[in-house]
Amino acid sequence: xxxxxxxxxxxxxxxxxxxxxxxxxxxxxxxxxxxxxxxxxxxxxxxxxxxxxxxxxxxxxxxxxxxxxxxxxxxxxxxxxxxxxxxxxxxxxxxxxxxxxxxxxxxxxxxxxxxxxxxxxxxxxxxxxxxxxxxxxxxxxxxxxxxxxxxxxxxxxxxxxxxxxxxxxxxxxxxxxxxxxxxxxxxxxxxxxxxxxxxxxxxxxxxxxxxxxxxxxxxxxxxxxxxxxxxxxxxxxxxxxxxxxxxxxxxxxxxxxxxxxxxxxxxxxxxxxxxxxxxxx
Amino acid sequence: xxxxxxxxxxxxxxxxxxxxxxxxxxxxxxxxxxxxxxxxxxxxxxxxxxxxxxxxxxxxxxxxxxxxxxxxxxxxxxxxxxxxxxxxxxxxxxxxxxxxxxxxxxxxxxxxxxxxxxxxxxxxxxxxxxxxxxxxxxxxxxxxxxxxxxxxxxxxxxxxxxxxxxxxxxxxxxxxxxxxxxxxxxxxxxxxxxxxxxxxxxxxxxxxxxxxxxxxxxxxxxxxxxxxxxxxxxxxxxxxxxxxxxxxxxxxxxxxxxxxxxxxxxxxxxxxxxxxxx
Numbered sequence: 001x002x003x004x005x006x007x008x009x010x011x012x013x014x015x016x017x018x019x020x021x022x023x024x025x026x027x028x029x030x031x032x033x034x035x036x037x038x039x040x041x042x043x044x045x046x047x048x049x050x051x052x053x054x055x056x057x058x059x060x061x062x063x064x065x066x067x068x069x070x071x072x073x074x075x076x077x078x079x080x081x082x083x084x085x086x087x088x089x090x091x092x093x094x095x096x097x098x099x100x101x102x103x104x105x106x107x108x109x110x111x112x113x114x115x116x117x118x119x120x121x122x123x124x125x126x127x128x129x130x131x132x133x134x135x136x137x138x139x140x141x142x143x144x145x146x147x148x149x150x151x152x153x154x155x156x157x158x159x160x161x162x163x164x165x166x167x168x169x170x171x172x173x174x175x176x177x178x179x180x181x182x183x184x185x186x187x188x189x190x191x192x193x194x195x196x197x198x199x200x201x202x203x204x205x206x207x208x209x210x211x212x213x214x215x216x217x218x219x220x221x222x223x224x225x226x227x228x229x230x231x232x233x234x235x236x237x238x239x240x241x242x243x244x245x246x247x248x249x250x251x252x253x254x255x256x257x258x259x260x261x262x263x264x265x266x267x268x269x270x271x272x273x274x275x276x277x278x279x280x281x
Numbered sequence: 282x283x284x285x286x287x288x289x290x291x292x293x294x295x296x297x298x299x300x301x302x303x304x305x306x307x308x309x310x311x312x313x314x315x316x317x318x319x320x321x322x323x324x325x326x327x328x329x330x331x332x333x334x335x336x337x338x339x340x341x342x343x344x345x346x347x348x349x350x351x352x353x354x355x356x357x358x359x360x361x362x363x364x365x366x367x368x369x370x371x372x373x374x375x376x377x378x379x380x381x382x383x384x385x386x387x388x389x390x391x392x393x394x395x396x397x398x399x400x401x402x403x404x405x406x407x408x409x410x411x412x413x414x415x416x417x418x419x420x421x422x423x424x425x426x427x428x429x430x431x432x433x434x435x436x437x438x439x440x441x442x443x444x445x446x447x448x449x450x451x452x453x454x455x456x457x458x459x460x461x462x463x464x465x466x467x468x469x470x471x472x473x474x475x476x477x478x479x480x481x482x483x484x485x486x487x488x489x490x491x492x493x494x495x496x497x498x499x500x501x502x503x504x505x506x507x508x509x510x511x512x513x514x515x516x517x518x519x520x521x522x523x524x525x526x527x528x529x530x531x532x533x534x535x536x537x538x539x540x541x542x543x544x545x546x547x548x549x550x551x552x553x554x555x556x557x558x559x
Contacts, residue, residue: 013455014364014365014368014455014459015365015366015368015369015370015373016365017361017362017364017365017368018361018362018363018364018365018366018369018377019365020358020361020362021358021359021361021362021363021365021366021377021426021430022362022377022380024358024362024422024426025377025380025381025383025384025426026380028396028399028419028422028423029380029383029384029423030380030383031399032392032395032396032398032399033383033395035395035398035399035402036391036394036395036398039398039402092295095291096291096292096295099288099289099291099292100292102284102288104284104285105284105285105288105289105292106288106289106292109543109546110539110542110543110546111292111296113539113542113543114296114539115295115296115299117535117538117539118299118300118303119480119484120480120531120535120538121303121528121531121532121535122483122484122507122508122511122531123484123486123508124486124507124508124511124512124515125507125511125520125524125527125528125531126302126303127515128511128514128515128519128520128524129302129303129305129306129520129528130302131515132302132305132306132316132317132519132520133301133302133305133306133317135316135317135318135519136305136316136317136318155298155299155302158295158299212386212388213388213389215388216388216389216390216391218390218486218487219486219487219512222516223512223515223516232390233388233390233487236390236391236394237390237487237490239394240394240397240491243401245398245401248394248398249394249395249398252390252391252394252395255388255390255391256387256391259386259387259388259391262386263382263386
C-alpha cells in the first residue's frame with residue numbers, strides 16, 4: 001500500500017520533467033506569435049504636441065500592406081519564384097529519387113548521403129560559391145537576376161526534395177508496376193497512372209519542404225540577384241532594418257497564414273495515406 | 282542495361298552540378314587571384330593566411346561556441362521535455378506535441394522576427410536594450426529544441442515500459458531507474474537530436490542576424506558568426522580569399538564524416554546479415 005503511494009508520487013514527479021520545456025515553448029514560441037498578432041493590429045503614432053510615441057489599435061498595417069503596390073508585388077514575385085523552384089526541383093528530383101531507389105541502378109546507399117551532404121557546408125558560404133561561379137560563367141545577378149536566383153534556389157532546396165521522394169520510392173509496390181506493364185500499359189501510362197499516384201505523399205511533403213522556405217528565404221535571393229529581387233523574406237528583413245515593427249509583424253502574420261494553409265493540406269494528405277493503408281489491409 | 286546507364290549518368294551528373302560551386306572554390310583556393318576564374322599561379326599561401334585572419338578566426342570561434350552551448354542546453358531541456366510529456370496524461374502530451382510542431386513548420390524568418398519584436402517589446406517596458414549573447418542563445422535554441430524532442434519521442438514509445446517497472450520493483454529508486462533504464466534506452470535519440478541541434482546552429486543566418494547583440498569573442502561589438510561574416514563580405518564583393526581555403530577544410534571534414542557514416546552503415550548491415558544467418 002505504502003509502496004504504491006510512493007510509486008504514484010514519483011509517477012507524478014516524472015511528468016514534471018517537461019516543465020522547463022513547456023515554459024521555453026510558451027515564452028519563446030507562443031508568446032512571440034501573440035506579440036506579432038498584437039503588433040500587426042496596432043500602430044505606433046507620435047503625438048505632435050508632446051513628441052511622445054504611443055501604440056493604438058489600428059488597421060494601418062493591414063491598409064499599408066493591401067494598398068501598397070510594391071508589397072503586393074513582392075507577394076506575387078515570392079509566390080511565383082517559390083512555385084517555379086518547387087516545380088523544377090520536383091522535375092529534377094523525381095527521376096533522381098527513382099533511380100536512387102532502384103536497386104538495379106544504384107546499389108550504394110552512400111550516394112543518398114552524398115546528395116544530403118552539401119547541407120553540412122555553411123549555407124551562406126555555398127550561396128556565395130554559387131554566386132561567384134555564376135559570375136564567372138557570365139550569369140550574374142545584374143544581367144539575369146531571375147535565372148541566377150532560380151539556379152541558387154534549386155541547388156539549395158534539391159536535397160529537401162530528394163529525401164522525402166527517395167523514402168516513398170523505396171516503398172513503391174513493384175508488383176503493381178509489373179502488373180501494369182504486363183497488362184499492356186505504355187511507359188507514360190505506368191508513370192502517370194501508377195508510379196506518381198503511389199508517390200503522392202512524398203511529392204506533397206517535398207512541395208512543403210521547398211515552397212515555404214523558398215518564399216521566405218533571404219540570403220539566396222539577396223546574394224544571387226544582387227538585391228534586384230525582393231522576396232517576402234527580404235521584405236520582412238527590410239522592415240526589421242527600418243524598425244517598422246507593425247508593418248513587419250503584419251507581413252510575418254501573412255507568412256503564418258500561408259504556413260497554416262500548407263499544414264492543413266499536408267495533414268489532409270497524410271490522413272488520406274492512413275486511410276488508404278487501412279483500406280489495403 | 283540502358284536504364285542502368287541512363288540512371289547512373291543522371292545521378293552522377295546531378296551530383297557534379299550540386300558540388301560544382303564548392304569544388305570550383307576549392308580549386309581556386311590554390312591561387313591568390315581576387316576573382317574566381319582568374320589564376321595567378323599555384324600557391325598554398327591562402328591556408329596560413331586563413332589562420333592569421335583574426336576576423337574569420339573570431340567568427341569561427343563564436344560559431345562553434347554558440348553551436349555547442351545552444352545544442353547542449355536544447356538537448357537537456359528537449360530530452361527532459363520528451364520524457365516528461367511521455368509520462369503525462371494523453372491530453373497534455375498531445376498539447377505539447379502540437380506546440381512542438383509550431384516551430385518546426387514555422388518559417389525561420391517568422392521565428393526570428395517574432396522573437397525580435399518580443400525582445401524590443403520587453404525592452405521598451407523595462408527600458409533596456411536586451412540584445413546580447415543571451416537573446417542569440419534563445420534564438421538558436423528555438424530552432425533546435427523541437428528537433429531534440431521529436432528525436433527522443435520515438436525512442437520512448439519503442440521502449441518496453443515493463444523495464445522501468447521491473448527496476449522499481451527490484452528496489453531501484455525511481456530516479457535511479459530513470460537514469461539506469463530510461464536514459465540508456467533514449468540515448469540514440471538524444472545523440473541524434475544533439476547532432477541536429479549542432480547542424481542547425483552552425484548553419485543559421487537569419488535568426489543570428491536578427492537576435493544577436495554584443496558579447497562572446499566579439500567583445501563589445503555585435504557577435505559575428507561565420508554565416509553573418511560571409512554574408513557581410515559577399516554583399517560587397519566576391520568571397521574573400523581566405524574563405525576559399527576555409528571551404529576546402531570544411532569540405533574535407535564533410536567528406537570524413539561521410540566516410541565514417543558509410544563505414545558505420547556497412548558494419549551495421551553486416552551485423553544484420555550475421556544475425557539473419559542464425
